[in-house]
Structure formats: structure tokens, C-alpha cells
Amino acid sequence: MRMALRALPLAFALAPLTAALTPIDALAQPNPAKMTFFITSAGLGNGADLGGLAGADQHCAMLAKAAGAGEHIWHAYLSTSATDGKPAVNARDRIGTGPWYNATGVMIAQSVAHLHDSTANTGKQTSLDEKGGMVNGRGDTPNTHDILTGSTPDGRAYPPGTDTTCNNWTSSGDGSARVGHHDRQGGGEFPTSWNAAHPSRGCSQDNLKASGGAALFYCFGIN
Template sequence: MFSVVSVVVVSLACVTVVTNASAGDAGKMSFFITSVGPGNGVDLGGLEGADKHCQKLGSSAGAGDRAWRAYLSAQGKDFADQNVVNARDRIGSDPWYNAKGVLIANDVEELHSPNNYLNKETALDENCQMVNGRTEKPNTHDILTGSRLDGTLFGPRFFTDMTCGDWTQSGEGAVMLGHHDRVGPNDNAWTKSWNSAHLSKRCSPEVLKKSGGDGLFYCFAEK
């Protein structure tokens, strides 16, 4: 009974904050971290599968009227193919707010600058819950992105694949990860990056969990 009451109280608190938010259309959630991954490590079913997962979770939270996109970059068909996908180009250009109506960033440029508002307290999941950080157990602060600091793909002509086969592998390979809590193992700025902190050791769910992740990723409302 206590757990049920707690969930209701948290939900009502979240609704209250959203309703009373004063910044723009802050009552319309347009950003969240997935509360769960699809369940197969970095194999998300490609970009299409990742987008569907964002849409599913957004709908479950009452925001299914929005076009949700996963913040993920993807490679071309081979190393010579420069028709790559940059995460920053997938998410629209509107201001983004979390489930509490708190501003994350006003636009794409601010999102990829030191002036964004993405951190442990603001990077909530679709249910208005905080996602565990480096100092908590289990640590799930490693967020899938496959992206550089500016939200673009590591070009295939100069870098190895950092997307676990364009989000289709759950074994060998590696993926670029960000730290939503902005906490790293040292004081170097890149270790605290929300979208490009370090590579995973493999693509499997077991390895992700050992290093501080759970196959979670960012979802933004494109429109």
C-alpha cells in the first residue's frame, strides 16, 4: 500500500509542477530518458526501433501526440558512404522541457553548448523519475548516443563504428556513451559530457550494466 501511495504522490507532484510551469509551453513534455531499454543491450532494432521505443514510452506517459525521436547518430552503408545520420539533426529545433516542465535547452545550439540545463536533476525519464547516477546503485548513468560532443557521428572514414552496427548488435562492438548526471571518473570536462563521455567495452546488456549503463537513451520531441 505504501508503494502505491508513494507513486501517486510523486505523479501528482509532477503534474502540479508541470501545470504551474511558467516558461513557454513547459507543460508539454518534449524530452526524457527512457525508463527502460528495449532489453537487448545496444540492439535497439536500428534507428526505427529506437524511435518506436521513444514513441511507445512517450505515449504511455500521455504524450503520444508528439513525434518522438531517439537522440542517436548512425553510419552509412559502408566506410565510403557519407550519408550519415547525426543525432542533432533528428530532434527538431523547438525548446525542450522535461516531465516537470523544466527547460533543458532552447535550441540545438544551446543543447550542444555548456549553457544547456541537462543534469542529474533535470534529465528525468518519461515518468518524471530521476535516473540513477554514478554514485547510486545500480549506476545507470551511461546513456547511448553514438555521437560526438556536437551531436554528430564519428565519421566512418576516420573512426571505427561507435554505434554497435547502427543499433543492431548486442555482442561485439562498441558504442559512444554520455553521462546524464554530468559526473565522470576525473575532472576532465569530456568525462562529464552528457552525450560523449566514453566508449562501451561491448554491446551486450551484461557488459553495459557492469560499466554503469542499462541500454537507456535520450528521446526528444521533434515536433
């Protein structure tokens, strides 16, 4: 009886701590049914050659399905340049209207305008992969914070004349791609930009790694 009484204060002391931790733990759990935004946990393995927009969209859909979010239509956040008589494609025009939530149910942005505003909830803590995992950023080994976009800060394609999309996501050799910093840290023209920090050193897997990337890209559920 004496031992049981001694245990009571400890139990009472731990109860508030347990109650306080529970909501935090719950928020950290993956919520695939609500997820409409993620960074790919892996690239396709061939540098910036993603098989064009169609190949990138397919990769988004495959990863989302494996994570339990296959009911959405998924598009990669990638722009393409005008070429061969075909008009440019703006990344911002192919991702739906929002709002978008990450794998743990945290809202990233309410709308396209909000997504491209400085108040968007993008960053290392919130721009997670489809499994709810954090993507390596500046200071991690390896650093993989360069995310392929081919886009301007407002989510549009660049004017013709400069390759910013690795030949519209079909090249793993010559060319360059505009990348963003998902952790909003680093160097480049716009170091804190999640979608337009600087150009890559090339289009091959090795060139992307050299500047802090792994050929990862953003995926958005458009419905």
C-alpha cells in the first residue's frame, strides 16, 4: 500500500506532460488523405531528364499512390519553355487553385497568389516529402535543397533564349534548370526563394548533386 501511494505523485506529475505531448505527436503523423503537396522523396535517377511534364506528373502520381494519396490528380510544379511552335507552360497554371496541405496536414498556401507570396508556409519544416519526411537542406549531408522548377519567382516560364528547364525536362546532359531552395537558405540570385533561387550547374545527376540537389521536384494535387 505504501509503495502504491509513493507512485501516485509521479503518475500525477507525468499526466500533464503526457497530455501536452499528445497533440504535438498527433500533428506530426502523416495524413495522406489530406495531402495535396509534397517534394518527391526521390528523383527518377536520370538527372533533369524527367520524361517531360508527362513523366514528372506520372512520378508524382506513383509516389502519392504509394503514400496513400492516390485519389488526387497530381501535377509536378514545373514550367516549360516555348519551343517548336508550342507555347510555354507556367508551373503556377498547372497546380489547381488550392488550398494545399503537406503530408502532416499543415497548410502550405491557400491559393496560387498566396503560394507565390512571401507569407506562404514553405520551408524545411513544412515542405516535406510524400511520406511526411523532412528533406535535407543546407547544413545536412548530403544537401538536397535544390528543387527543380524551371520557374520565375512568381511561377512562370522564363522568356525564350536561355535554357532554364534542361530542354523542357528531357535532358540529362547539356543545359541548365532553374531551382528553388525548399529550406529558403543558401546562395544564388534569390537565396531564400523556394522556387527560383538560381540556375543549376547542368542537367546530369552529378551536376545537380554538385550544387546541392538530387533532381527532386514539387508535386501538387490539383483536385
